[in-house]
Amino acid sequence: MNVIGTVGLPGSGKGEAANVAEAAGIPVVVMGDVIRAECRRRGLDPAQHHGRIAQALREEEGDDAIAARTLPRIREATAESDRDDDTVLVDGLRSTVELDCFREAFGDDFTLVAIRAPFELRAERLGERGRDDSDSDLEALRERDDRELELGLGETLERADVEIDNTDSLAAFRERVRDVLGVDDGTGESDADAAEAANAGGDGA
Numbered sequence: 714m715n716v717i718g719t720v721g722l723p724g725s726g727k728g729e730a731a732n733v734a735e736a737a738g739i740p741v742v743v744m745g746d747v748i749r750a751e752c753r754r755r756g757l758d759p760a761q762h763h764g765r766i767a768q769a770l771r772e773e774e775g776d777d778a779i780a781a782r783t784l785p786r787i788r789e790a791t792a793e794s795d796r797d798d799d800t801v802l803v804d805g806l807r808s809t810v811e812l813d814c815f816r817e818a819f820g821d822d823f824t825l826v827a828i829r830a831p832f833e834l835r836a837e838r839l840g841e842r843g844r845d846d847s848d849s850d851l852e853a854l855r856e857r858d859d860r861e862l863e864l865g866l867g868e869t870l871e872r873a874d875v876e877i878d879n880t881d882s883l884a885a886f887r888e889r890v891r892d893v894l895g896v897d898d899g900t901g902e903s904d905a906d907a908a909e910a911a912n913a914g915g916d917g918a
């Protein structure tokens with residue numbers, strides 16, 4: 714088994730990393746799905762009650778509640794992996810308690826990957842995504858950052874086994890993620906080549 718968790722501030726690139734995994738036949742377990750499932754179980758709209766239910770779960774079942782509820786989903790997902798080593802990607806750790814939970818459950822089979830991008834770049838990218846208009850508001854992003862950091866995301870980032878710096882092109886980022894996931898894209902192309910090719914395709918600015 715090979716369980717790879719991602720941690721990163723809003724807009725750092727976790728969703729893109731998950732897309733890369735899925736495209737390579739690696740199942741993705743999204744920790745937020747546990748919260749959405751609990752919202753539905755309580756008859757609440759996840760779009761409105763996500764934060765409150767996440768907090769309620771932690772208060773009722775302990776700080777590792779969401780990680781603990783994710784464990785069976787990870788074990789089930791390994792069976793669907795196209796990879797010989799049953800690689801699974803887990804999207805969205807937020808605290809060291811969750812990290813400890815996965816380390817205890819999977820030992821050396823768990824790798825934490827930190828995805829980093831500076832505030833201004835994340836704000837710009839989220840503004841372009843258009844999933845949530847308030848993300849284009851710098852203040853709203855700062856508040857989201859603060860909420861995540863309060864949960865312990867900063868320390869979790871510090872404790873990662875692998876760092877991915879998402880400050881270059883999307884093509885370069887995807888290539889780096891494939892490297893970390895151990896996916897051979899069949900081109901034999903190095904990171905540097907991929908980045909160069911991506912830049913050459915840009916507007917030359």
Ligand SMILES: Nc1ncnc2c1ncn2[C@@H]1O[C@H](COP(=O)(O)OP(=O)(O)OP(=O)(O)O)[C@@H](O)[C@H]1O
Nearest residue numbers: 723724725726727728729838839842881882883886
């Ligand atoms: N290197 C990059 N170059 C350009 N755009 C990027 C790059 N990396 C990510 N993006 C874009 O930035 C946006 C945010 O990335 P993504 O959705 O992966 O972040 P996230 O960490 O999942 O955010 P959230 O925590 O808010 O869900 C997306 O539109 C994504 O396509």
